[in-house]
Structures are given as C-alpha cells and as structure tokens.
Amino acid sequence: MIMNEKNKFMAYLKEKGYKKTPQRRAILDxxxxxxxxxxxxxxxxxxxxSHPNIGFATVYRALKLLQGAKIAGEVNFTGxxxxxxxxxxxxxxxxxxxxxxxxxxxxxxxIEKLQDELVKKHSFVPVHHRMEIFGKxxxxx
Numbered sequence: 001m002i003m004n005e006k007n008k009f010m011a012y013l014k015e016k017g018y019k020k021t022p023q024r025r026a027i028l029d030x031x032x033x034x035x036x037x038x039x040x041x042x043x044x045x046x047x048x049x050s051h052p053n054i055g056f057a058t059v060y061r062a063l064k065l066l067q068g069a070k071i072a073g074e075v076n077f078t079g080x081x082x083x084x085x086x087x088x089x090x091x092x093x094x095x096x097x098x099x100x101x102x103x104x105x106x107x108x109x110x111i112e113k114l115q116d117e118l119v120k121k122h123s124f125v126p127v128h129h130r131m132e133i134f135g136k137x138x139x140x141x
Contacts, residue, residue: 005032005071005086012069026051027062028071037075037083037103075130093130098138104137 009028013020031038032048038046044059053106059093066072072084075094080137093111095104 009066009071013065014050016068018027019103020066020074023051023054023058024062024065026054027059028066031063031066031072031084034085037085039083044085085124095131095137096134098134099140102137102139 006025006028009024010020013024018024026047027043030050031043034043034046040056040060040063043063044054044056047054047059063072066084067074070087073087075083075085091112092105092107095106096102115126115129118124
C-alpha cells in the first residue's frame with residue numbers, strides 16, 4: 001500500500017505542476033508511518049528528529065497536497081485542531097471522548113446498510129458522509 005500511495009502522490013504532484021522535493025517525500029513517508037489522527041504540529045515534531053530543516057509551513061502545505069491527492073483526509077472532531085488520517089483505510093466512523101479527546105474508529109456494516117436504505121428511500125444521492133458520536137470513553141466515565 002505504501003508504494004501505491006507514494007506513486008499516487010508523485011503522479012498528483014506531476015499532474016498539478018508541483019516539484020517532487022525531498023521534503024515532500026519525507027513528509028509523505030512520515031505521514032504514512034504514523035498511526036491515528038495526527039495534526040500538522042505532531043507531524044512536524046515527528047519529522048524534526050530526522051529532518052530538522054523542514055519547517056512547519058512546509059509540513060502544513062504538504063498536508064494540503066496529500067489531501068488533494070486523496071492520501072490524507074481532514075477530520076476536525078472538536079473544532080479546535082485539524083487532524084488528518086490516511087484515506088486508504090476506507091470508510092469508518094468515530095467515537096470521540098469529550099474529556100480526554102480519545103478517538104475510536106468504528107465500522108459497522110449494519111449502520112452502513114441503514115444509511116444506504118435511508119438515502120434510497122428519499123431518492124438522495126450521497127457524495128460524502130461521516131458519523132461522529134461524542135461522549136465519554138471508558139476511562140473518563
């Protein structure tokens with residue numbers, strides 16, 4: 001999967017007329033390596049050990065390019081900070097703890113089936129959807 005994502009990103013950069021820089025490659029590699037929902041600051045910090053010359057603005061702009069290439073998807077659970085996740089993981093929903101911020105990814109085919117029935121019933125053509133349930137995780141209850 002990682003090689004496909006790299007090829008996809010390089011093709012996107014070429015198509016849009018952007019340079020294939022070592023910094024963008026390093027940012028892509030680190031993004032694909034990290035797990036979960038990460039913000040630009042976390043990605044920047046993770047890169048500082050191996051690439052101390054890559055600035056925060058470069059990381060942020062590269063994340064936008066990763067979004068454009070459909071490699072990263074933006075999620076903003078609390079309205080405080082934009083986070084990014086890998087698009088290749090497929091559709092899933094989120095349970096978000098309002099106290100500690102923990103995010104649990106969930107997928108349930110029954111929910112997806114009900115959503116499909118709902119849009120069909122209303123002759124609605126969905127383009128995108130997401131489900132986020134806010135509450136308290138087991139540790140914070």
